[in-house]
Every structure is written in C-alpha cells, then in structure tokens.
Amino acid sequence: MTIDLGGPLQKRCRVCGMEYIPSNAEDSALHKKFHAQNLGGIELGKGFVESVRAGGGVVWTGDDETCVAVVEKKDTLGARGAAMKRRVGDVLEVVRTELGAVEIAESELWSSVSTKEALDVLAQGDRVTTSEAVKANRFGRFKIYLYLHGSKCIGVCLAERISHAYKVLEFDDQLQGAEPTAAKPDAVASCIIMPKNLAISIAKKPDDAMLGISRIWTSTSYRKQGIATTLLDCAAENFLYGLRVDKQLIAFSQPTESGGCLARRWLATKNGWHVYTE
Ligand SMILES: CC(C)(COP(=O)(O)OP(=O)(O)OC[C@H]1O[C@@H](n2cnc3c(N)ncnc32)[C@H](O)[C@@H]1OP(=O)(O)O)[C@@H](O)C(=O)NCCC(=O)NCCS
Ligand SMILES: [Zn+2]
Structure with a gap:
C-alpha cells in the first residue's frame, strides 16, 4: 500500500x-x-x-x-x-x-441505435431504401x-452514428487558451476549449451529420x-x-491539436468542418 x-x-x-x-x-x-x-x-x-x-x-x-x-x-x-x-x-x-x-x-x-435514429440517419437524402434503413437497426x-x-x-x-454536428467557424492558433465567450457574432455559439488546449468557435445551429x-x-x-x-x-x-x-456529414468529437490538424488535412479545409459532443 x-x-x-x-x-x-x-x-x-x-x-x-x-x-x-x-x-x-x-x-x-x-x-x-x-x-x-x-x-x-x-x-x-x-x-x-x-x-x-x-x-x-x-x-x-x-x-x-x-x-x-x-x-x-x-x-x-x-x-x-x-x-x-x-x-x-x-x-x-x-x-x-x-x-x-x-x-x-x-x-x-x-x-444499438433505435429504429427511429437509424431511419433518420439513413434516410437522409434518399441515399438508401427503407428496407436497408430498417436492416440498419440490427447494427450497433x-x-x-x-x-x-x-x-x-x-x-x-472509433466511429459512431450521429445525427447532427456543429460547424467550426474559427480554428485559430490565436484562440489557444482563450476564455469561452458569448460576445461573438450572432452565428457563433461560443468559443469552446477542447482537451489539450485546442480552442475553436462553433456555429450556434447544428447541421445534419x-x-x-x-x-x-x-x-x-x-x-x-x-x-x-x-x-x-x-x-x-x-x-x-x-x-x-460525404465528408460534409462527418464530424470529430472533441478534437485535440493534432486531431484538428488531421481533420483539416483530411477534409482539405481550415474551417467549415464539423465537431460534436458525446
Ligand atoms: C492525430 C493522430 C491520430 C494522427 O495520426 P497519424 O497516423 O500520424 O496521421 P496521418 O499520418 O494520417 O496524418 C495526415 C495529416 O494530418 C496532419 N497531421 C497529423 N498529425 C499531425 C500533428 N501532430 N501535427 C500537425 N499535423 C498533423 C498532417 O497534415 C498529416 O499529413 P502530412 O504527414 O503529410 O503532413 C495522432 O497524432 C494521434 O494518435 N495523436 C494522439 C491522439 C489524438 O490526439 N487523437 C485525435 C483525437 S481527435
Ligand atoms: Zn509512458
């Protein structure tokens, strides 16, 4: 002991x-x-x-x-x-x-995801038939x-089914260590601080994901x-x-600094990618 x-x-x-x-x-x-x-x-x-x-x-x-x-x-x-x-x-x-x-x-x-969630996620944009969406419920x-x-x-x-995510508006080194703030333009919900000091601003309204x-x-x-x-x-x-x-429909949970770099490189964009909270 x-x-x-x-x-x-x-x-x-x-x-x-x-x-x-x-x-x-x-x-x-x-x-x-x-x-x-x-x-x-x-x-x-x-x-x-x-x-x-x-x-x-x-x-x-x-x-x-x-x-x-x-x-x-x-x-x-x-x-x-x-x-x-x-x-x-x-x-x-x-x-x-x-x-x-x-x-x-x-x-x-x-x-498992519930039938409703599976249908909601899978039926987006008519990408799959209903029977395929129903079958999805058997999966995790x-x-x-x-x-x-x-x-x-x-x-x-580790990948998971999600239904919505928030667009990253600013991913800037200058935001490192910044305090969460509401005094941002209307579209911005807040400046969120992720683990390992990655700070990003995200949109107020969620997008489909x-x-x-x-x-x-x-x-x-x-x-x-x-x-x-x-x-x-x-x-x-x-x-x-x-x-x-579609890469547009993929989001990252609480990205770290290296995760943010990876996301930006993989999605080929500095801002406009998506994050979600678990
Ligand atoms: C983030 C992580 C998964 C990247 O893994 P990886 O196998 O090295 O990534 P890749 O080789 O596919 O990187 C692709 C691109 O992403 C960017 N990138 C990846 N890691 C980076 C880093 N540490 N710093 C800057 N850019 C990075 C680069 O642009 C890289 O392309 P390049 O090597 O041609 O410059 C890895 O660093 C890791 O496991 N980190 C610890 C865990 C973590 O932070 N996970 C992220 C949670 S969101
Ligand atoms: Zn060790």
Whole structure:
C-alpha cells in the first residue's frame, strides 16, 4: 500500500499518459508494459486476427502485413464475442489513457441505435431504401476500425452514428487558451476549449451529420505515415454498408491539436468542418 502525502510520488508519463508511482516496482512494471503498447502497438494475438479475417472483417489491405479490420456489434455476440470485447477494450484503454478522455462504458460501446435514429440517419437524402434503413437497426451504434500490423494494433478509429454536428467557424492558433465567450457574432455559439488546449468557435445551429469520429489514434512510433488517414477513409467508405459517407456529414468529437490538424488535412479545409459532443 502506498500513502499519498501529496508529494511528487505520482507521475504522469508525457508519452503514454499513464499515472504511476515510479518508486513502486509493480506500478513501474505496469507502466513499462503500457508505455510499450502506446509506442509500438497492442498485441492482439494471431487467433484474434484470424477470427476477424474469417468473419469477413478486413476492409482494407496494405503492404507489409498491414490491414484494417472492422469490429462491430454483431462480432461481439456468440462464442467469440467476449474475447472480441476484451481485445477492443485493451486498445481503447491505451487511447483513453493518452488522451486523458472519459471511458466509454461497455454497455454504450456495444449498444444499438433505435429504429427511429437509424431511419433518420439513413434516410437522409434518399441515399438508401427503407428496407436497408430498417436492416440498419440490427447494427450497433459504434464500429471500431483497427489498423493491424501482423497481429499488433497500431492505429484505431472509433466511429459512431450521429445525427447532427456543429460547424467550426474559427480554428485559430490565436484562440489557444482563450476564455469561452458569448460576445461573438450572432452565428457563433461560443468559443469552446477542447482537451489539450485546442480552442475553436462553433456555429450556434447544428447541421445534419451521419458519422462521428469518437476516437482516432495512431501508435506513437507510427505517426505521420498516413495511418489515421487510411482509417478515416475506411470509416467513410465502410460505415454505411458500402455507401461512402460525404465528408460534409462527418464530424470529430472533441478534437485535440493534432486531431484538428488531421481533420483539416483530411477534409482539405481550415474551417467549415464539423465537431460534436458525446
Ligand atoms: C492525430 C493522430 C491520430 C494522427 O495520426 P497519424 O497516423 O500520424 O496521421 P496521418 O499520418 O494520417 O496524418 C495526415 C495529416 O494530418 C496532419 N497531421 C497529423 N498529425 C499531425 C500533428 N501532430 N501535427 C500537425 N499535423 C498533423 C498532417 O497534415 C498529416 O499529413 P502530412 O504527414 O503529410 O503532413 C495522432 O497524432 C494521434 O494518435 N495523436 C494522439 C491522439 C489524438 O490526439 N487523437 C485525435 C483525437 S481527435
Ligand atoms: Zn509512458
């Protein structure tokens, strides 16, 4: 047992985000393991990868043993479902720790969208038939895209169905650290401060949206190699049964500074992209 006297006993690693006590051998060993996962990826085991492949979950294949696999609600049912949930949970925990984000409860992660929501989302712009929209109700709210290198997960995108999002009006370095304010032009709701000090101004009125990027993460050693871009392409292409979702209808949840840069690059626009709150 360690007694916290409020001193510098506990430390938060600046790379993986884990809080631990360096002088505690057990804690230190746990941090070492966690840190290695953040840096080099999370080992999911050959069995997991084979099982995803067998279930038709591979949506993109690259060179060098890389691929993107999707895991969704239907994969978490049945005999292999519990193991699937555990593996996805391991990956999301590494992401959550680095981002210092709130945990998404399992009951939410694997929930379904209601028929009305599914119909509302899918029927937009007559893009799909009603029977396809009804069928959608059998599917979950989230889909998780895992970028695999061999049996290691080195990138992940957690995508969810959403119905509306707010246009980013200003994404400016000068806003960093600004106070939320209402004294903005009428169209602006507020200046919202996101985690890691990203500050953006968003429109007052929501726009229609379909696909929310709840979490996106690339293993530290593999950044700036296009992995997050590939994951976003896969989500846009695959989320709605092969119907590519327009980038206009895709929004990011609470973007960090690097997430904001990624969004701007992927959407090829400085402002006018969308964010949503979970
Ligand atoms: C944001 C993140 C997912 C990007 O992953 P990635 O695999 O490195 O992204 P990509 O290689 O596909 O980047 C595509 C483009 O986005 C922009 N970009 C990505 N990361 C950036 C960064 N840290 N700073 C500035 N621009 C960045 C660049 O324009 C890049 O293109 P370029 O390399 O040709 O310049 C990754 O940095 C990460 O996991 N960060 C920690 C978690 C996080 O903040 N997630 C975002 C939550 S919204
Ligand atoms: Zn660490």
